[in-house]
Amino acid sequence: MFVFSFNPLLLTMSLPLIGIFILIFFISDNEKLNIKVFSLLITSVTFLSSLLLWINFIESTFQFQFLQTYRLSSFFNITYSIGLDGISIFFLLLSTFLINLCILISWENPKYFIKEYFLCFLFLEFCLIQVFCVLDILFFYIFFESVLIPMFLIIGIWGSRERKIRAAFQFFLYTLIGSLFMLSAIIFIYxxxxxxxxxxxxxxxxxxxxxxxxxxLFFFGFAVKIPMIPFHIWLPEAHAEAPTAGSVILAGVLLKLGGYGFLRFSLPLFPLACLYFNPLIYLFSLIAILYGSLTTLRQIDLKKIIAYSSIAHMGFVTLGIFSLNINGIEGSIILMLSHGLISSAMFFCIGILYDRYNTRILKYFGGLVQTMPLFIIFFTFFSFSNISFPGTSSFVGELLILIGLSKVSFILVSFAFIGVILSASYTIWLLNRVCFGLLSTFYFTKFQDISRREFLILLLLTFIILWLGIYPHAFLYEIHFSILNLFKLLFLKF
Known part of the structure; x- marks a missing residue:
């Protein structure tokens, strides 16, 4: 174990800011390659720094680690506190890993405002790290909402189609209005x-x-972010219009902010209310699973297929969180991490297809196993991961959630199983339409399998999905002690 004379969490948090400050002085017209290389360097160092935090994390402890507190105002009793436990450290790792991949994904895109594009991703990384590290509800809200700014710009400026402005405003307004209810609750608590x-x-x-x-009030802020039905309208539009890297980070991390908020704030602060509203959450979650799955079967846009399937998977997450037992909550955390990896991989695969076809309409695809065999191998693996095939990360998460739900009600388990069957239906349907049948060449612009860069990205995602699926103990051990600490708080309040 390494010994630090300073808080390494501060280093991880400050690296994106340092990168932003230096990147501002680059001349975007003359230094396009330098901008990309520097952005990749900063995000890589940030990810390695977050890995160092995990290496030095003491697993068998209930306490927050790397704690640091700064008193900003004694008169108003405002402090800025940071720290990590077994829950937040993995969301931090997920954020730094996916931002790093987003830089690689964006190596050939965008074609304009390149410096500004990478500045947005560095600022997004800074805000996400803060969200998972701060231990103050006011600062959590500030960074929780600050995430909207770079994401709004990424969708609105570098989006792929004509409706990108509408999608950006829809995303911004839905999430902002929902969070205003949470702000009123924070002011009241203070x-x-x-x-x-x-x-x-x-x-x-x-x-x-x-x-x-x-x-x-907190529920509105978190439910829009997940998003739960009926607060989901912004998600398919935002995904359909966002660039590939934007969809990756949106599905990979931003959808997890609501689930993280429920775990970090709603459960420990308002345990009796969680018990009271449990039936409502179960109803919303089951509607999300069934409606999201059935709506997925009706979609013709590849991105909207994955977007609606994300709504269904996040329904499983909320079922696990509000099962209020250790198995269900641990399963929901694993499923969030798993979905962050699998949905990112699926959106990247769709981005690869869009580069070659210049369309995402499903009926123009077919027979790709003949021209892109390497791509199809990865696409098949991620598709089976999406339906929670044994040995993949989603299987561990969904199995733990179903075990947790079985301690609550077998009726809930029965409806959840319908969602599992529907998930297999739309995923295999999508896989069959894209991979097999007659080769469709009408919109095909580039007969090329995946490049070395694309192969590296897909291989990294494959490795982590298999690691989490085959050896989940590496992640569950740290999570378990933090969940026990959460239940200790709940028992004290009951």
Whole structure:
């Protein structure tokens, strides 16, 4: 184990900011390659720094690690606190890993405003690291909303089609309005308790009526981000118009912010309200699974197929979180990490097809096994991962969630199994339409299998999905102690 004389978490958080400051001085017209190389260097070092945090993470502890607190105002009792536990460290790793891949994915795109494009991704990385590290609900809200700014620009400026402005505003307004309810709850908590420090609030009791009110306000902010039905309207449009790297980070990390918020804030702060609203969450989750799956079967746009399937998978996540037992919650965390990898891989595969076909309409595809055999091998693997095939990461997550749900109600398990069957239906249908049948060449512009860069990206994602599926203990061990700490807090409040 390495010994640090400083907090290594501060280094990880500051690297994207350093990269932004240096990148501003590049001349975008003359230094396109240098901008890409420098951005890749910064994101790679940030990812390695986050790996160093995991290496030095003490697994068998209930405490937050790499803690650092700065008192910003004694008069207003405002502090800036950071730290990691077994839950947040893996979301931090997921964020730094996928941002690094996004830089590689964007190596040949965009064609304009290149410096600004990579600046957006560096700022997005900084905000995401903050979201998973801060231990103060006010600063969590600030960075939770700051994520909207670079994502709005990525969709609105570098989107692929004419409706990109509409999609960007739809994404921005839906998520902003939902989060305003959460802001009102944070202001109320500060006015009543005099602090926004999360570790202090965990040991503070709220009355039942107050818990119900605050839970609802937080729920709107998190439900839009997941998104739960009926707050999902923005997601398919945002995915359809975003560039490939934008879709990767949107599906890979941004959809996880709502689930992380439920785990970090709603469960420990408002446990009685979570019990009270459990039936409502189960209803919304089952609707998301069934409606999302059935709607996926009706889509003709490749990106919208994956977008609606994401709604169904996140329905499983909310079922696991609000099962309120260790198996269900651990399964929901594993499924979020798994979905972040698999959906990113699927969107990247669709981006590869779009580069060659210049269309995402399903009926123009077919017979690609004849011209792109390497691509089809990866696409088949990710498709089977998407249906939770044994040995892949999603299988571990969904199995734990179903075990957790079985302790609540077998009716819930039965409906969840229908979602599993529907997931297999639309995924195999998509795989069959793209891979097999007669070769469609009408829109085919480039007869080329995947490049070395694309092969490297897909191979990395394949390796991690298999690692998480075959040896989940490497991740579950750290998660388990943090979940036990969460339940210890719940029992104290009950």
């Amino acid at each position: 006015s009543v308790k005099g602090t926004t420090d999360l570790l202090s609030l965990w040991f503070t009791d709220f009355s039942l009526k107050l818990q119900l009110l605050l839970w609802i």
